[in-house]
Amino acid sequence: MKLALGYIPFLWPAEQVRSFYLEMAEQPLDIIYLGEAVCSKRRAMRTGEWIDLGRQLAGAGKQTVLSSLALIEAKSELATLKRLCDNGELMVEANDMAAVQMMHERGLPFVTGNGINIYNVHSLRILHAKGLHRWVFPVELSAQCLRDLLDDARNLGIKDQLETEVLAYGHLGLAYSARCFTARAHDLPKDQCGFVCKQYPAGMNLATQEDQQLFTVNGIQVMSGEVCNLLGEVPTMRDMGVDVLRLNPTGHDITPVIARFRAAVNGQPVDSDDLAPGVNGYWLGRPGMDHDLPWVDTLLE
Numbered sequence: 001m002k003l004a005l006g007y008i009p010f011l012w013p014a015e016q017v018r019s020f021y022l023e024m025a026e027q028p029l030d031i032i033y034l035g036e037a038v039c040s041k042r043r044a045m046r047t048g049e050w051i052d053l054g055r056q057l058a059g060a061g062k063q064t065v066l067s068s069l070a071l072i073e074a075k076s077e078l079a080t081l082k083r084l085c086d087n088g089e090l091m092v093e094a095n096d097m098a099a100v101q102m103m104h105e106r107g108l109p110f111v112t113g114n115g116i117n118i119y120n121v122h123s124l125r126i127l128h129a130k131g132l133h134r135w136v137f138p139v140e141l142s143a144q145c146l147r148d149l150l151d152d153a154r155n156l157g158i159k160d161q162l163e164t165e166v167l168a169y170g171h172l173g174l175a176y177s178a179r180c181f182t183a184r185a186h187d188l189p190k191d192q193c194g195f196v197c198k199q200y201p202a203g204m205n206l207a208t209q210e211d212q213q214l215f216t217v218n219g220i221q222v223m224s225g226e227v228c229n230l231l232g233e234v235p236t237m238r239d240m241g242v243d244v245l246r247l248n249p250t251g252h253d254i255t256p257v258i259a260r261f262r263a264a265v266n267g268q269p270v271d272s273d274d275l276a277p278g279v280n281g282y283w284l285g286r287p288g289m290d291h292d293l294p295w296v297d298t299l300l301e
Helices: 014-024 047-059 075-085 097-105 121-129 143-156 181-185 231-240 255-265 294-300
Strands: 002-005 031-034 063-067 091-094 110-112 132-136 163-176 204-207 213-218 221-229 244-247
Touching: 002 255, 014 031, 014 047, 031 047, 047 063, 047 075, 075 097, 091 097, 097 110, 121 132, 121 143, 143 163, 143 231, 163 231, 163 255, 181 213, 204 221, 231 255, 244 255
Parallel strands: 002 031, 002 244, 031 063, 063 091, 091 110, 110 132, 132 163, 163 244
Antiparallel strands: 163 221, 204 213, 213 221
């Protein structure tokens, strides 16, 4: 199994981004995703700078993938997407079907991210015919759904022609909107947002009246309030045939997380102290906010 670092979902200053990736180049990661996949207004890093940084990481021995926007609304955004697809060296993570079409037209392999919903083997087969190299399993589906889908892919003879990637750590990306939720929270219009999201390098918490963390608001994106943590599921995913585990930056130090997952991928037993509960409900076939704790199982009996 390989370890992948997902793209930074939040708005960080350019120097912080560069410093972060230089540090990640020294970590035991096989794949690094980078780029602006949430909001095209975020221009702390220009397209050419993302591509140059990607080439630098590739030179450090990492498989580097440029992530595309999940919501394209303007011709300028299509022009940026075209530049990503024409970079001539790095693979692209398609987060919408425009990117899939552009990569297919160029005869280039690509990855599909969480912006592309693949719920059955028929979708997988169609995208594979268009050049799909690796796909990311939708975060809202269960482990049983993945098991069934991979069994279907084996029966069709395409399982070994594709890499399967699962988000194993990080906030779950739940929805995108043309409206900017962070700007709205500050009573600002989207076109005059003042990049208020830069005030929230780990996203803006949205809690219930009972003070339960419900969502993490990230500009036009809504994410889970807490992180998903599938560290304890690594052996299960290996047995299923999962090829890649993705760890998403959360705004906190991710280095210890990488070390724990690398040890688990290498076959070392997981220390019970490392099994911090995560919102793993979707993976378990339950409501997404459920934690995988023994008392939850007791309540459901």
